Each structure stands twice: as structure tokens, then as C-alpha cells.
Amino acid sequence: MALALFDLDNTLLDGDSDYLWGQFLVEHGIVDGELYASENQRFYDQYLQGCLDIHEFLRFQLQPLATHSRRQLEAWRTDYLQEKITPILLGKAQELIDSHRNKGDETVIITATNRFITEPIAACFGIHNLLATEPELKHGEYTGGVSGLPCFQHGKVARLRTWLQQSGHRLDDSYFYSDSHNDLPLLELVDHPVAVDPDNKLTAIAAERGWPVISLRQ
8 A cells, every 4th residue: 555645735726725714814804904914925925935934924824723712713614615625626636636545545635734724625635644734722722832843844754754653654655746845855755756736946846856747727
């Protein structure tokens, strides 16, 4: 059984779930619209450029979880999934996932985006193994902090290695699909790195190294 690892944002989705959650909060008046939208865009631009300070971003991005009850947050999340995520689910992404599943491969989503946002999205794709940044919970409510290591850049590799030890899976003949140069540490680790609708930096790296490049949008 091989592992098929998938990045989520701009790979299986035709968009970024983190960024869209911020847009949802602004559009529904849940956060200060002008300030939050500006900061949301600033962090997203830094991510695209490869210079995101993940800890600074998470302090910003997880704060709304700390200022509202979990029950209210989950109600908003239901609306967010319908408004923002359902329209960007990629049919070809589901076909790719199913092709691995039909071969008997173990499918895993590994994403920097936090579990509160991504867990129901992973379920939409029928994937039960989710490695994501973990928002801290105390007494059943979110604190605005992070539990453990953020699942970003080299953190993805560290989180995956921990999961491999716990699950007993191995990286032999493994695949990883991603759009982003931020995922280079994990792309270099697997046997079959695949660039999916890649950004400019990853496009150049994939061409240099002879990695396959595919599109799930065309």
C-alpha cells in the first residue's frame, strides 16, 4: 500500500480555504472589515512569495476562533462551506483521489490550514487522514493559540514523520501533489513528487528536476 499525500489549497481546491475564510468573516461582518481584509491579503501575498511568518499569521488567523463560542463558529462554518468551498471543489481532484483509492493506496491531506477549516473539506473528498495545523482547545473552546507544530514547510515533514511512526505507514513509493513552492521540503522527500497547477517558482523547479506537472482545472 502506497501513500498518496495531497496539499489542499490551490491543489485539490480551485482557491485557498484560509483566505476565503477571512473573506467570509469580512463579508458577514464578523470581523473589522477593512482592517481584517487588508491583513488577510498581506499574509496571503507573503505566502505566495514564500516569506510568510507562520506564527504571526496564525496569531491573526486564529483570533476569531477565540472570540466566539465553538457552537457559533461551527454554525458560521456550515455557511462558509456552502458559500465559499462547494463552488471550488474540483471534480478532477476527486477523480485523482479515487484513482489512488482504487489502487489500494492510503490517501492523506496534509495542509498548513487549520483543522477547524479543513476537517469538513477533507470529509467532502472522502479522506479521513488529515494532517493540519491544530488550533488549541481548552475546555472545549478555542483559545486562539496553536497546539503543537504548525503544518507548514518543514513542519509538514516533521508532522508527517510523527504520523508515520504512529500509523505504521511508510514512504516507499509515496506520492505528494502540491501547487506551491512552500511544499518543496515534502516534495523532495517522497518518491513521486507531482506539481499540480503550480506557482511560478514550483513550475521552474519541476522543469529543472523533471517532475510531472498536471492540471486539475483544465
